[in-house]
Amino acid sequence: MLEIINLHAEIDGKKILNGLTLTVKDGEVAAIMGPNGSGKSTLSYVVAGRSDYKVTGGDVLLNGQSILELGAHERAAKGLFLAFQYPLEIPGVTTMTFLKASINAQRKQRGEPELSTPDFMKKVRAAAAKMGVKDEMLRRPLNVGFSGGEKKRLEILQMVLLEPSFAILDETDSGLDIDALRIVGDGVNSLRAKDRGFLVITHYQRLLDHIVPDTVHVQSQGRIVKSGGPELAHELEKNGYRDYVAAAA
Amino acid sequence: MSPQQRESAVTRVEAEPVVATVSVLKNEAELALADLFSKKRGLFIGSSEIALRREAAFARFAKSGLPSKRVEAWHYTDLRAALRIPLPIAEFPDNAARALARPCIEALRAADPQPVTRFVILDGIFDAELSTSHMPAGVSVTPTCNSLIAGEQRAVLAFEAGGLGENDPALNLNEAFSVSGVLIDIADGAMIDQPIEIVFLSSGAHRHAIYSRSSVRIGEGAVARIVERRCSNSSVGIQRNEALYLNLGDRAIVRHVAIAEADRADCIDIASTLLDLKEGSELTSTSLVHGGGLRRRQIFGRFNGPHARCSLRGVVLLGGKEHADTTIVMEHVAPNCESRETFNHIIDDEATGVFQGKVSVAPEAQKTDGKMKSRAILLSETASMNNKPELEIFADDVTCGHGATCGSLDDDQLFYVQSRGLPKAEAEALLLEGFAGEIILEIANEQTREVLMDDVRAWLSHRALRGN
Ligand SMILES: Nc1ncnc2c1ncn2[C@@H]1O[C@H](COP(=O)(O)OP(=O)(O)OP(=O)(O)O)[C@@H](O)[C@H]1O
Ligand SMILES: [Mg+2]
Numbered sequence: 001m002l003e004i005i006n007l008h009a010e011i012d013g014k015k016i017l018n019g020l021t022l023t024v025k026d027g028e029v030a031a032i033m034g035p036n037g038s039g040k041s042t043l044s045y046v047v048a049g050r051s052d053y054k055v056t057g058g059d060v061l062l063n064g065q066s067i068l069e070l071g072a073h074e075r076a077a078k079g080l081f082l083a084f085q086y087p088l089e090i091p092g093v094t095t096m097t098f099l100k101a102s103i104n105a106q107r108k109q110r111g112e113p114e115l116s117t118p119d120f121m122k123k124v125r126a127a128a129a130k131m132g133v134k135d136e137m138l139r140r141p142l143n144v145g146f147s148g149g150e151k152k153r154l155e156i157l158q159m160v161l162l163e164p165s166f167a168i169l170d171e172t173d174s175g176l177d178i179d180a181l182r183i184v185g186d187g188v189n190s191l192r193a194k195d196r197g198f199l200v201i202t203h204y205q206r207l208l209d210h211i212v213p214d215t216v217h218v219q220s221q222g223r224i225v226k227s228g229g230p231e232l233a234h235e236l237e238k239n240g241y242r243d244y245v246a247a248a249a
Numbered sequence: 250m251s252p253q254q255r256e257s258a259v260t261r262v263e264a265e266p267v268v269a270t271v272s273v274l275k276n277e278a279e280l281a282l283a284d285l286f287s288k289k290r291g292l293f294i295g296s297s298e299i300a301l302r303r304e305a306a307f308a309r310f311a312k313s314g315l316p317s318k319r320v321e322a323w324h325y326t327d328l329r330a331a332l333r334i335p336l337p338i339a340e341f342p343d344n345a346a347r348a349l350a351r352p353c354i355e356a357l358r359a360a361d362p363q364p365v366t367r368f369v370i371l372d373g374i375f376d377a378e379l380s381t382s383h384m385p386a387g388v389s390v391t392p393t394c395n396s397l398i399a400g401e402q403r404a405v406l407a408f409e410a411g412g413l414g415e416n417d418p419a420l421n422l423n424e425a426f427s428v429s430g431v432l433i434d435i436a437d438g439a440m441i442d443q444p445i446e447i448v449f450l451s452s453g454a455h456r457h458a459i460y461s462r463s464s465v466r467i468g469e470g471a472v473a474r475i476v477e478r479r480c481s482n483s484s485v486g487i488q489r490n491e492a493l494y495l496n497l498g499d500r501a502i503v504r505h506v507a508i509a510e511a512d513r514a515d516c517i518d519i520a521s522t523l524l525d526l527k528e529g530s531e532l533t534s535t536s537l538v539h540g541g542g543l544r545r546r547q548i549f550g551r552f553n554g555p556h557a558r559c560s561l562r563g564v565v566l567l568g569g570k571e572h573a574d575t576t577i578v579m580e581h582v583a584p585n586c587e588s589r590e591t592f593n594h595i596i597d598d599e600a601t602g603v604f605q606g607k608v609s610v611a612p613e614a615q616k617t618d619g620k621m622k623s624r625a626i627l628l629s630e631t632a633s634m635n636n637k638p639e640l641e642i643f644a645d646d647v648t649c650g651h652g653a654t655c656g657s658l659d660d661d662q663l664f665y666v667q668s669r670g671l672p673k674a675e676a677e678a679l680l681l682e683g684f685a686g687e688i689i690l691e692i693a694n695e696q697t698r699e700v701l702m703d704d705v706r707a708w709l710s711h712r713a714l715r716g717n
Contacts, residue, residue, distance in 0.1 A: 050664050076670035088665040092683030092690065098669075101679055106670035141683065158669065 001026050001063055002047070002166050002197055008057035009046045016042045018222035019058070024166070024215075029188075029198040031208055031233060034219035035241045040201045041085050043219070044170045048082040049075045062166060076102075077109035079165030083155035083172050085201075090142040095154065098142045099124055099161060106162065123161065130190075131157045132183050148175030156187040167191070168199045173207035185210025205237045218244045279314050281335045283307075286425055289338070294428055296400040302408050306415075306424035313418045320418075325603040325635040326574040328419065331517055331543045336488050338426060339372040339457040346372055346452035347379075353450055353482050354379050361700045365446040365476065372452055373459035373491065374429040387439030387471070393430035393462055403432055407464035410494040413523040414549035414578070420521050423460055423492045430463035430491070437468035437498065444506075444697075446476040449491050449520070453483035464494035467501040467530075474694070479509040479520060486515030486542070494523040497530040499554060505534035506697060507563075508704075512541025514570060519545045526586070528554025535692050536563035537685075537701050539708070540571025540600055547576045552586040552614070560589040564685045566708045567600035567632075568715075574603035581614035581644075588618070593688050594625040595681055596632040597712060604634075608649060609641040617644060621651035626658055626684055628712075678709045 002024045009017040016039045024030040034040055046053045047060055049072035059066050067075050090098060104114045115123070128138060131153055143151050152172050159167055172184055188198065188211050200211060208216075208230065216232040217224045218241070225244045226232065286307050293303060315332060316323035342350070350371050357367075366388065369379035375392035384390060396404035407430075414420045435441060451459060467473055477493060497503055512518050518541050526532060538546060550559060565573050579588045594602040608619040625634035638651035658680055666676035685705040692698040 045664075048668050050668075052660065071672070072664060072667040073670050073672045073676070076668055082668055084665065084668075088659075088662045090662060090666070090680065090683055092686030093679060098666075098679075101671060101675075102669035105672070105675060109670065141687075162669070 003061040006058040009053050009055050011053050016222050020223050022224050024197045024199055026197055027194045029213045030215045031200045031213040032217050032219050033236055038219045039222040040219055041170055044082050044168045048072055077106045081159050081162055081164035081167040083169045085170040087143050087151040087155050089144045091144050093142055095138045095142045127157055127160045131187055133157050149177055149180045152176055156184050160187055166197045170201045173202055205233050208233050220244050278332050278335050295397040298405055303425045306421040310418050310421040316418050326545050336456055336458040339459045342371045342374055346454035349452040349454050349482055350450055353480055363696050365444045367446045368431045369448045369450055370430055370461050371450050373461040375431045385441055385443055387436040389434045391432045393432055394428055396432050407432055407462055407494050410523045411525045419490055419519045423490050426460040427462035430461040433465040435467045435471045435473050439471045441473040444474040444476050449479045451481045451483050451487055456485045458488040461491045466496045467503055469498035470500045472502045474504045477507040481512045483513050488517045490519045492521040496525045497527055499527045500529040502531045507536035509538040511539035514542040516541050517543045522548045524550030526552045526557040526559055530557045532559045534561045538565045538573055540567040540573045543572050545574040549578050551580040552583045555583045555585045558587040562688045563592045564688045565594040565602055567602055568597040571600040576605040578607045581610040581617040584615045590621040592623045593684055596634055597628040599631045602634045605637040607639040610644045610647055612643045615644050615646045617647040619649040623653045625655040674713050681709055
């Protein structure tokens with residue numbers, strides 16, 4: 001469960017989150033929609049622990065425990081995962097090496113033994129096959145020269161392998177072709193579980209056709225200004241944000 | 250190509266305005282070197298032709314003196330300031346030196362058990378006992394000193410080295426003072442599977458100056474792997490000035506790996522590599538260089554025939570107060586050749602890196618494709634990097650370019666890696682490993698690749714232990 005309570009955050013002196021409150025329960029898939037620049041990615045960075053954002057008020061609880069004092073790597077080990085809107089290229093580090101380093105870094109923090117290479121390979125191969133990620137791609141440096149859609153698939157592959165208890169997906173649908181959208185949707189759906197929550201940030205209904213959310217929230221100017229069920233996404237698709245942007249101002 | 254043509258190409262390079270260096274030998278070190286040369290000149294082994302070459306080389310040195318900041322090619326590595334007292338020239342290695350050397354060679358064997366044909370230059374002198382005795386078919390070898398004594402032409406060729414770098418003061422000293430090294434010959438058409446490794450080892454038994462001159466002739470159409478390894482076991486400050494001439498025949502293919510282990514802070518190490526590339530030949534070189542007190546790796550290369558390719562790639566890892574200089578001059582005097590220089594530096598603490606790359610293209614070298622890229626990651630406020638890429642183009646139909654960047658690790662990449670569960674120090678190490686990996690992972694041989702990556706990882710974990 002993720003609880004965001006009256007969160008205020010700024011970067012370089014600019015206030016971006018202005019008292020944002022949102023709870024996503026275990027087993028729930030929540031969607032956030034909102035205009036460009038409303039602070040959706042900022043919210044995901046602040047929750048994931050990016051240190052150049054300054055939290056000036058409020059709290060974030062993961063499974064009942066405040067995580068604001070924790071480093072990004074500790075939050076990850078506690079089960080938080082962020083699929084980036086713009087995944088970074090990591091030259092010189094093969095995807096395989098990166099995946100192994102991530103999994104084992106988390107296991108180490110949790111006091112679990114490292115995965116053996118054969119176990120790891122088996123796990124990766126199975127997950128990669130499911131996500132339509134070719135072996136050749138796993139041997140290439142992570143995200144370097146990958147297409148926009150391939151990078152997003154890789155994000156979901158990482159999520160599937162890391163088995164987080166809470167995942168934030170920031171515009172994972174952008175750049176995906178129709179087939180990839182379904183594969184990503186299936187990937188997320190396969191992880192849906194009683195003890196796992198999702199926060200899906202998106203601009204479009206089409207992702208929510210695959211990942212049907214339990215709740216939909218509208219973010220504007222750094223706050224949640226409206227919450228509802230899946231029907232809210234349809235309404236936004238029809239009418240845009242006009243009403244909500246005015247309400248937040 | 251005729252000597253005249255070569256001469257004219259060299260003259261053109263010099264037509265570029267350079268900082269004037271009117272110095273007669275005057276500081277103490279220079280006077281000591283002159284004194285040393287005049288005492289030794291009658292004792293050096295070699296034919297009269299070699300003796301004349303030594304005289305000419307020393308005369309060129311005497312004209313330039315030790316290079317200081319004021320010499321453009323040595324601007325960032327002030328040899329004149331660093332070399333205050335020239336040490337006596339190394340004697341033939343004694344038992345103490347051999348005893349210190351043996352474990353170093355054992356350690357090399359243990360670190361990389363791949364079978365190699367190994368040649369050890371111990372304190373500047375070829376050491377048959379530490380070297381491989383059985384030569385693969387197509388490979389023949391003579392110690393430079395034997396060849397000098399016998400008055401062989403191949404010793405002359407190794408000293409002449411196609412005239413490469415003949416205006417470099419350090420190389421002139423090398424030609425004047427070298428009496429040993431190894432001359433390797435790979436027969437035309439030979440396919441040599443097993444790597445040929447030349448180990449330049451300093452035993453650390455004595456404080457002295459080491460000079461050596463070696464060469465490898467790679468025959469027409471021959472294929473070989475050559476490893477150049479610089480190891481220092483020194484517990485004392487020494488001065489090294491060693492040169493290796495790689496002479497590639499038409500269509501020869503060479504994969505070259507150069508490794509320079511860390512050196513002491515009070516050591517001066519100048520390694521010159523001279524590349525002679527004939528028609529259709531291909532050289533791919535990857536280097537991993539650690540720092541030292543004053544370390545300079547200088548590469549003088551020339552495309553002497555069309556359709557040749559040369560790719561020089563390198564990783565340089567520096568910490569403490571180390572200094573390492575990579576200076577490359579590639580001369581295109583034949584058309585349709587391709588040169589690449591790609592260097593990644595990781596610099597910590599108060600260390601200094603230097604990359605100077607010069608690609609010069611003569612008027613007749615049409616369709617030259619030359620690209621240089623130098624990137625540095627600085628890990629501390631006090632680390633520094635000097636980048637000087639240079640293009641000197643006299644042909645009109647060429648594709649040449651260069652790029653240089655210098656900065657700290659990327660915050661976005663760091664956060665991305667941390668968000669996957671890696672603590673900051675490990676995230677940094679992974680990114681740095683990748684930065685080095687970009688260069689090293691291009692090595693075709695998996696085992697060699699892993700040995701080099703292990704070396705990088707060891708450096709990174711050592712850095713982590715130092716508490717950075
Ligand atoms: N370093 C920074 N300094 C100043 N402003 C910043 C900085 N980083 C982000 N911002 C601003 O914060 C606001 C929120 O950005 P954010 O990326 O969170 O929006 P978003 O809702 O994710 O938009 P989109 O839908 O386009 O992805 C934007 O106006 C952006 O310009
Ligand atoms: Mg965004």
